[in-house]
Amino acid sequence: MRGKMDKILQKRKTVKEIYFIAILALAILVLLGAAFAQYLCPYDPNAQDLALALQPPGGEHLLGTDRYGRDMLSRIIVGAKVSVFSALTLVAAVCAVGTALGVLCGFCGGWLDEAVMRLCDMCLAFPGLVLALAVAALLGGGIENAAIALGVVSWPKYARLARGQTMTLKQEDFIAAARLAGDSAGQLIRRHILPNLAGPVLVMAALDIGTMMMELAGLSFLGLGALPPTAEWGSMMSDGRTLFQTKPWVMLGPGAAIFLTVAVFNLLADALRDRLDIRSMGNEM
Amino acid sequence: MEPILEMRNLCKTFRRRDRGAVEAVRDVSLQLFPGEVLGIVGESGSGKSTLARMACGLLPPSSGSLLVEGAEVHCARRKERKRLYETVQMVFQSPLASFDPRRTIGYTVGEGLRNRGQTAGEAAAQTQALLTQCGLPEELARRYPRQLSGGQCQRAAIARALALQPKVLICDEATSALDVVVQGEILELLRQMQRTRGLACLFICHNLALVQSFCHRVAVMREGMLVEEGTPESVILHPQNEYTRHLIEAVL
Numbered sequence: 338m339r340g341k342m343d344k345i346l347q348k349r350k351t352v353k354e355i356y357f358i359a360i361l362a363l364a365i366l367v368l369l370g371a372a373f374a375q376y377l378c379p380y381d382p383n384a385q386d387l388a389l390a391l392q393p394p395g396g397e398h399l400l401g402t403d404r405y406g407r408d409m410l411s412r413i414i415v416g417a418k419v420s421v422f423s424a425l426t427l428v429a430a431v432c433a434v435g436t437a438l439g440v441l442c443g444f445c446g447g448w449l450d451e452a453v454m455r456l457c458d459m460c461l462a463f464p465g466l467v468l469a470l471a472v473a474a475l476l477g478g479g480i481e482n483a484a485i486a487l488g489v490v491s492w493p494k495y496a497r498l499a500r501g502q503t504m505t506l507k508q509e510d511f512i513a514a515a516r517l518a519g520d521s522a523g524q525l526i527r528r529h530i531l532p533n534l535a536g537p538v539l540v541m542a543a544l545d546i547g548t549m550m551m552e553l554a555g556l557s558f559l560g561l562g563a564l565p566p567t568a569e570w571g572s573m574m575s576d577g578r579t580l581f582q583t584k585p586w587v588m589l590g591p592g593a594a595i596f597l598t599v600a601v602f603n604l605l606a607d608a609l610r611d612r613l614d615i616r617s618m619g620n621e622m
Numbered sequence: 623m624e625p626i627l628e629m630r631n632l633c634k635t636f637r638r639r640d641r642g643a644v645e646a647v648r649d650v651s652l653q654l655f656p657g658e659v660l661g662i663v664g665e666s667g668s669g670k671s672t673l674a675r676m677a678c679g680l681l682p683p684s685s686g687s688l689l690v691e692g693a694e695v696h697c698a699r700r701k702e703r704k705r706l707y708e709t710v711q712m713v714f715q716s717p718l719a720s721f722d723p724r725r726t727i728g729y730t731v732g733e734g735l736r737n738r739g740q741t742a743g744e745a746a747a748q749t750q751a752l753l754t755q756c757g758l759p760e761e762l763a764r765r766y767p768r769q770l771s772g773g774q775c776q777r778a779a780i781a782r783a784l785a786l787q788p789k790v791l792i793c794d795e796a797t798s799a800l801d802v803v804v805q806g807e808i809l810e811l812l813r814q815m816q817r818t819r820g821l822a823c824l825f826i827c828h829n830l831a832l833v834q835s836f837c838h839r840v841a842v843m844r845e846g847m848l849v850e851e852g853t854p855e856s857v858i859l860h861p862q863n864e865y866t867r868h869l870i871e872a873v874l
Contacts, residue, residue, distance in 0.1 A: 509719060510714045510716060510720040511719060511720050511721055511722045511723075511730075513675075513680050513712075513714070513720075514712070514721075514730075514779075515722070515733060516680060517679075517680070517712055517783075518734035518782070518785075519707055524737075528733075529725075532722075532724045532725075533722070533723070
């Protein structure tokens, strides 16, 4: 009886393991695809050929062409570079800054905590879109400036999470015990606090990759992000907007690319959550 | 004989934003002599745990002083705190909560040794020895806290506390979270360690029968104050203070 239960549990674990590896492989594939985009696309993504404008999918151009006769598939592949990597860099930067500040606040408390938290409130009070408009007006358009605007409004989320987690962890007996073992504040944070809050923070970051991609695409759609002729999914959708009724593939191609990539990163976040859960720590006999 | 740990008029007041100040410990003076087991009893919220945390330097006292081997310790200074940790260590109530869930038992038990400047290899060897002394198989060092039973975990906690070779061990309800059989085993281990190492022990507990059999001296706390102190026989069998009498009646 016991053996049977164990076997079922074991099987369930293996299935979960395979699922996690598959999702991770998919995410890595997306990243690799984005990294080597220029070698993967069948045509020059910026080569115009007005004679071939707005070809439907199939035939020589697998996903059709846009109004300038550029190959959609090639543009989508190259667009991944801008869309995925800007989202990734943005999330990494925001996550690092937010977590560092949050841990510091949660650990030290006092005036530092107050000051940083009020700054958080201030940043959260800005509507992202309006800030992006302001930044674009001040610094000009471009995906970097759109990323700066998004970064300013999204770091407080990480700071809040990390601060809350740190404050809870600080009360734990194992932190007191580590203190008794002679750990300094820096050692406590590095050895015990950061590893224990890495789970929730990483899950949030993985979820955020998708969100950021969508927001960046949104800003580009509004003309605040990537500038033409740079291939970027958001601005490509924007290009196809007026043609949607008659030539839907110009908009659907990049739309599907955003949808699928966001889905992969969201699934990754979900799988990470299961895997990084403390409850799973004791089960690897 | 000179006390190894002495508390002089220790007070601790917590200031809370909403509820004003809470006096958790008021003017407690206690002496703990080498090799002695001093029990502290009292109901929940009587300040026992706060006292324990002050005694090992986890909480700075609001006023009063703490003397270790006759010398005053200023908990605010880092160097002094380190000296305190080498003398006074603590075993916590919940065995599982006192281990970092993301670190192996071996890592946690050896942490203090590595902090002291031992190499990873030396610390690992000594960790193995400590685990064996505490009645645990060596391979447990590679396991995570969740993979251990409560009793095993508490044995590992004792091993960790003993790693820095303290002279005083504070047990803050170290057996309360365990079932009766395991409780007996842990007590036996504590007694053995206390005898072989000549440890002084501050044994915080609310099981009076246990205190009676385990401690040389008993102190009773109520609302942060010490109300009675003496041998287990005198305090438990012939209590002078009305609160102590009340506490004993509650058990019987």
